[in-house]
Amino acid sequence: MTRPMRRTRRTLQVAGAGAAALLALTACSSSDSDSGSAKSGSSTSSSSPKLSGEVTVFAAASLQESFTALGKEFEKQHPGTTVNFSFGGSDSLAAGITGGAPADVFASASPKTMKIVTDRKDNATAPATFARNQLEIATLPGNPDKVASLKDLTGSGLKVVLCDKTVPCGAAAQKALAAGKLKLTPVSYEQDVKSALNKVVLKEADAAVVYKTDVKAAGSKVEGVDFPESAAAVNDYPMTLLKNAKNPEAAKAFMALVLSAEGQKVLTETGFRTP
Template sequence: MTSSVRLGRRMLHMTGAVAAALLALSACSSSSGSGSGSGSGSTRRPDSSAASSQKPSGTVTVFAAASLKESFTTLGKRFEKEHPGTHVVLNFGGSDTLAASITGGAPADVFAAASPKTMAIVTDKKDAAGTPATFVRNQLEIATLPGNPDRLASLKDLTKSGLKVVLCDRTVPCGAAAQKALDASKLKLTPVSYEQDVKSALTKVELKEADAAVVYKTDVKAAGDKVEGVEFPESAKAVNDYPIALLKNAPNAEAARAFIALVRSDEGRNVLTRAGFLQP
């Protein structure tokens, strides 16, 4: 074999190897391009994992029952710490008043009510996004002056002559629950006043403007040594479920969902349980 023939064959082998390498490189480049969405004619969908990892930001406005004040204040601060750049605005009050504000167009992202009945005011008007979820329950207790000077031991004792008793208005959950307990015991009680939320009822006792009030266990616990709690068995027949919901026209739905997730998380449950709430 002549040297020119050997040279020709060698050139042919080299050309084939280069072609094969170029072909492999082209295939690799094509595969990489389709995964990243680069190149013309790409039909790549947005990265769903990136979309779901969007961090909450901005202000989230929460309308919550007055009895949630201490717990939600704590959770609001934790939410802001866990999500820098967010701000939680909390509006507490009687659940019926808050519900009326929402259906009246008040801008809010989340509603946490003290009863399904008051939540229904919002859902019946189609102002909630999705189905509300029960996240805690609450039970009634008698709040009396420190040391229990009137020796109150039962719900019946609240009917004593001359005793100044305060109840929540029947339109708010704590008042409706108190009435349910009274009806179950076949007791009639005329309070010195009906208050628009549970904190207002408790304050009457704290200021010694009333001898006793029927409130939630959580409120008695939050008041510390300012009042003394008296349990009564009829309260078991008037336990309130607390539902929470994202609102349909929430200005900041992303942050609202994240706040609701915190409330329903193990961390949220721990805060609420320590406050005296019952798990659903």
């Protein structure tokens, strides 16, 4: 059964090769494993190794709905496996990985945060971009403040929340504001996109700049407002196998599922764009 992992405070917290390269790596690894098994007479080169054990995935908070669904599908396809997730701000997750936190896969909300891991050579494969995401304004249900543009958020009297500038959704918001030549002082900066969204859900803020995927996941709890400046701040989502992965074969199989047509369908249904 898929289950989330608790992350410690702050400790857990380009796109190079494409999907084809990652799938080729997976196929190569499977071939090597099959070859070794064939020597013992227990397998053939055409068979796939039986996967088992736990896969630990560190993933950006905005991936919670789609990756949870994919984790359940993976466990269904491979009985005996369990996918554990730690969702959070990509920068905090990257810091956890470089600090030695055990994980098999890292899925980031931006190439910049992925670079924290690749610069330290904590990755075992070149990052592959598997999705893209775009910003949207989340307002209270019914949009009582009549927010119609990014500029409207700069008006006095509105309590607006942004993601911290160090995390991908916050960096994207700053790009969008720069594109519109706008300045905005939020009532708070949040450490991940779900925290920013929850401020609106809990009616502690009037609006937040988050991802389209998060607005969609919230359903009737918020109302989304598109704005043209978001086109200047679309985030690529890269994914990599980590160097110290404890279950690399199962981890590569999970990554292959994300990159597959089935995985891409789940991602687009939750609001992501294909790479």
